[in-house]
Amino acid sequence: MTDDYPLRPFLPADAMVLRDLFAQSIDELTGDDYDEDQRLAWVATAEDAAAFRDRLAAALTLVVQLDGEYLGFGSLKDNKTIDMLYVHPDFAGEGVGTALADALEKIAAARGAEGVTVDASDTAVPFFERRGYVAAQRNSIPLDDQWLSNTTMVKRLAGSPAKAEPQEAS
Numbered sequence: 001m002t003d004d005y006p007l008r009p010f011l012p013a014d015a016m017v018l019r020d021l022f023a024q025s026i027d028e029l030t031g032d033d034y035d036e037d038q039r040l041a042w043v044a045t046a047e048d049a050a051a052f053r054d055r056l057a058a059a060l061t062l063v064v065q066l067d068g069e070y071l072g073f074g075s076l077k078d079n080k081t082i083d084m085l086y087v088h089p090d091f092a093g094e095g096v097g098t099a100l101a102d103a104l105e106k107i108a109a110a111r112g113a114e115g116v117t118v119d120a121s122d123t124a125v126p127f128f129e130r131r132g133y134v135a136a137q138r139n140s141i142p143l144d145d146q147w148l149s150n151t152t153m154v155k156r157l158a159g160s161p162a163k164a165e166p167q168e169a170s
């Protein structure tokens with residue numbers, strides 16, 4: 001495992017390859033947690049290629065590409081929410097997700113966020129727990145005729161200022 005993966009910002013030309021990576025990641029990595037119909041409904045959220053590209057472009061999206069191969073991507077929305085995090089199944093478990101999450105959390109901290117939230121898939125909950133995220137709420141998301149569960153998780157960022165206590169008048 002390495003945390004030395006090269007990260008670069010998303011370019012519109014990446015969109016089609018990342019859409020395939022998104023579908024492969026869901027299809028091959030989440031089968032223990034979501035059945036085939038649920039996975040198909042999840043993959044179909046990227047059916048509209050232009051909307052998928054625009055979603056990545058509107059967020060701060062980082063791509064890991066090594067020797068021309070796309071290993072994964074992750075995006076940060078509103079400087080405080082991990083919107084997407086997907087690793088190519090051939091490279092799962094090799095630290096790509098860690099490299100992306102490390103970078104997105106650093107960017108959020110640099111931009112003044114006190115914490116980072118994510119709606120973690122059931123597959124990704126153990127990954128985020130290891131990173132110090134704490135479950136805040138369970139969600140059921142309607143997609144087509146399917147319901148998919150996920151968990152809103154929150155991580156307080158190191159160095160974020162403690163909430164100021166109201167001062168008593170003297």
Ligand SMILES: CC(C)(COP(=O)(O)OP(=O)(O)OC[C@H]1O[C@@H](n2cnc3c(N)ncnc32)[C@H](O)[C@@H]1OP(=O)(O)O)[C@@H](O)C(=O)NCCC(=O)NCCS
Nearest residue numbers: 029085086087092093094095096097098120121124126127
């Ligand atoms: C979740 C995901 C992004 C993790 O990326 P990854 O590159 O495989 O993760 P890493 O190799 O950096 O793993 C970091 C740690 O998390 C653990 N981990 C990762 N995925 C895990 C899983 N599904 N279950 C249990 N532990 C897991 C690893 O074992 C590793 O632990 P270690 O530090 O003790 O060795 C990736 O598996 C993925 O794309 N999943 C499918 C799509 C998905 O659900 N995305 C999340 C949407 S919110």
